[in-house]
Amino acid sequence: MSHTKILDRWAGQVEGDGRAPAVTTPDRVWSRRELAEFASGLRAALAAGEGPARGGPVLVACADPGAVMATILACAAAGRAFAPVDVRQPAARWTAILEDLGPDHVVCDAAGRAALEGCDTGEAVRIDAEAVGAEARSARAWRVDDWSALGVPDGGYVYFTSGTTGRPKGIRGSLTAVAHFLDWEAEELRVGPGTRVSLLTSPGFDAFLRDALLPLCVGGTVEVAGSGGVPVGAALAAWLEERAVEVLHCVPTVFRTLRSAGLTAGSLPGLRAVLLAGEPVRAADVAWWRGLFGDTKELVNLYGPSETTMTKVFHRLTAEDAVAETVPVGRPMPGVEIRVLLAGKPVTGAIGEVELRTPFPLGGYLDGSAGGFREGDRFRTGDLGRLREDGVLEVLGRRDQQ
Incomplete structure (x- = not known):
């Protein structure tokens, strides 16, 4: 698109x-x-x-x-x-x-x-x-x-x-880069006419574009939780049920508050997918959610810094991830390349800096500073990661401890 x-x-x-x-x-x-x-x-x-x-x-x-x-x-x-x-x-x-x-x-x-x-x-x-x-x-x-x-x-x-x-x-x-993401999520998560998508994000974060433009482009509805802050716990669960939200985007910290909401296997009947981004997902998160809902409500881990326009890597979380030492962020979206660099050279199985290549030119910083931008379409994230032999990426922290 x-x-x-x-x-x-x-x-x-x-x-x-x-x-x-x-x-x-x-x-x-x-x-x-x-x-x-x-x-x-x-x-x-x-x-x-x-x-x-x-x-x-x-x-x-x-x-x-x-x-x-x-x-x-x-x-x-x-x-x-x-x-x-x-x-x-x-x-x-x-x-x-x-x-x-x-x-x-x-x-x-x-x-x-x-x-x-x-x-x-x-x-x-x-x-x-x-x-x-x-x-x-x-x-x-x-x-x-x-x-x-x-x-x-x-x-x-x-x-x-x-x-x-x-x-x-x-x-x-x-917006070309945004369109690339919208195409991916609409197809991958079957977001289409009538789909109700949550908007919990402040306009000051680029994820607002994901939450707003995706349903607008496919004939869905943007469900806004309100101006009094992001609902958590029982309030979040009640809102999701009242509005029959089908696709929930949120950070893991907000997601975890649902553990105090007294959910059962019959809760949140309209919800079919939760997409987590912005923070590490824990194995305990996966174990709790899958223990309640099994495969009926997908849990998806997303990864990608604002510099590369939202998500560039994704992983559908499985029972295997519920006992993993590190929950992976997954494989690249179509057209995206992942490299892990150690001493400037790509490595597999070792820990190094995560670099992403996008299928479109990157805009860079407004002040003209280079930062992690390389060669127009590459960005070195500053994240430490490991690219497994099966092509799945694990993110393990920050180079600068940020």
Whole structure:
């Protein structure tokens, strides 16, 4: 899937059944048509505010996930880079991001405006997402031809690292790379029309693109847990059952809280797959889950840093992994190559640094620093790993102990 195919598929879903739910939150349900009209309004607002010297990145400062999704779609259609952020981030992080990104536009809702108060956004044009949304609902201006077969460039996106070890670093990514992942998960996990996919991720993390764009492109529904933080334990189990979520994406720390929810073999009847990423999975996690559900609810381990655009390696967890000393992260997705380097040379069976090669050029860091990027499509992750003789990768920690 190319970057424009994301828009083609989304437009096809809107045209096919505009009344179907696209996004469900505790506060409202966005139909496909409503979200499309919102995106059309934002796209027009971006074009109106461009001017002769504009066309640079768009900072997305919205707490409303529907507004974030609509802005992402609008930027993709305009060939503009977008940079979503968590509006709850501290002031120092706002300052660093604004200085490094230098946005031409800032799309914000009430929460974003409050967070940006006192911040220097330079000459960036501010777009009021709520005002655009209200106007779009009354104008009802959306045409499938305006969103299909577009010849716009891949403007990509920018996400910033956590900054826990220093100043946040902007990472450039491409929608072409996102499309590569979406194609894989839709086929591998049978995500299609009507599938309900969880969204527990903050807009400030690139996994938001996975959780939002996957169901939008295939005719599913994005199920948003709410703005009061990620539900855990019994609250998470209750939400999964109430919303009949079929595909759950989360980090292992959140997944483990379900152990206190009193689950039985008959719990979570709608759930059929849990995809874990961002942290190591433990053998005890696998043993507990499989002890309850066996093979009826898949547990999948995902691996891939933000620098290579989300997941690049995956592993369906089995009974063998429930007793493994190290739970593997698995084999590469189609088009991806894994190497483990020791003294700069590829090795098998020994511990070295994990390097990933992607089937598309990598965008690198916003500040131009090289970091682990090599040869345009390779990235040395800084993770220590071992490539087994059967081609399965185990990740064993960090070179820098981070």
